[in-house]
Amino acid sequence: MTTRKFFNWKIFIFFLAFLLASCAVLKKERTFSKNGLKVTFRSLNALDDIQGIKFRYPIILTEQQLNNHLLSLWYQNIVSPGKPKPAFSKEDVRTLVPLFKTVLKKVEPGKYLHFEFQSSGGLIEGQVFVTAEKIHWRFLKINNKLYSNDPLRLKKPTWKLVRMPGQAYQKEQTGGFKKYYNNRIIANIDLPYPKQRSQTRPTGKKHSQSSSESAGLQKKLGILQNLLDEGLIDKSEYEKKKEAVLNKHLNIDE
Incomplete structure (x- = not known):
């Protein structure tokens, strides 16, 4: 009788653990969007090839570091390649830097940042x-085109990222063979400003609401900078108010 009760308890605990795991999977991911940028905090279990990687939390990067990284991300068409092009325009980068800085700090242990940006x-x-x-950048889509670089050409190749100084492709060693992922860049955190960005990329008209919101954000940040420059607030208060403005802009709760 005692053995049977013990067995029943084991079944109960098993189903309870299964139920809790199912609830965790079904739990809605945290998603925020603003100015064409949509970010989602996702579980590391959704990533592949991360065995042995030690992740860093919290993710605190300066605006200069993020600016240099975003400006250093370039791509090139595989068929009829032509000249490499920047993934983000300078205008895009000005919008993205403060937003990325804020949301990256919100990434919790066991999570990574998935992003979509309407450039x-x-x-x-x-x-x-x-x-x-x-810092690891993995691109799935650029300018509406999914990444494809099938060596057998069963799928039409689309684009690949172009390495800049301080960047490398992610590689995988299988036996005596090395596989390079040309849509994944691993870069030094302290990346220099890219000389290639003396070029500019033509930009089309953006959605009027998105442009208005971006201008409003820049105005608020400019006011805070002026208050700091004039000595009306100290550096600590400036950073606190700046983070509050960005959190409100992204609808992120403290």
Whole structure:
């Protein structure tokens, strides 16, 4: 009788654990969107090839670091390649830097940041996470085009990222063979400003509401900077108010 009760308890505990795991999977992911940028905090279990990687939390990067990284992300068409092009325009980067800085700090242990950005050229989709001294950028789509670089050409190749100084492709060693992922960049956190950005990319008209919201954000940040420059607030208060403005802009609860 005692053995049977013990067995029943084991079944109960098993189903309880299964139920809790199911609830965790079904739990809605936290998603925020503003100015064409949509971010989702997703579980690391959704990523592949992360065995042995030590992730860094919290993810605290300066605006200068993010600016240099975003400006250093370039791509090139595989068929009829032509000249490499920047993934983000300078205008895009000015919008994205403060937003990325804020949301990256919100990434909790066990999570990574999935993002979608509606640029003037089309939808850009990717993933980003940080390790000890590296930042990992994985792009799934650039300007509405999914990444494809099938060596057998069963699928039409589309584009690949172009490495800049301080960047490398993610590689996988299988036996005596190395596989490179040309849509995944691993870069030094302290990346220099890219010389290539002396070029400019034509930008189309953006949605009027998005432009208005972006202008409003820049105005508020400019006012805070002026208050700091004039000594009306100290650096600590400036950072606190700046974070509050960005959180409100992204509808992120403290």
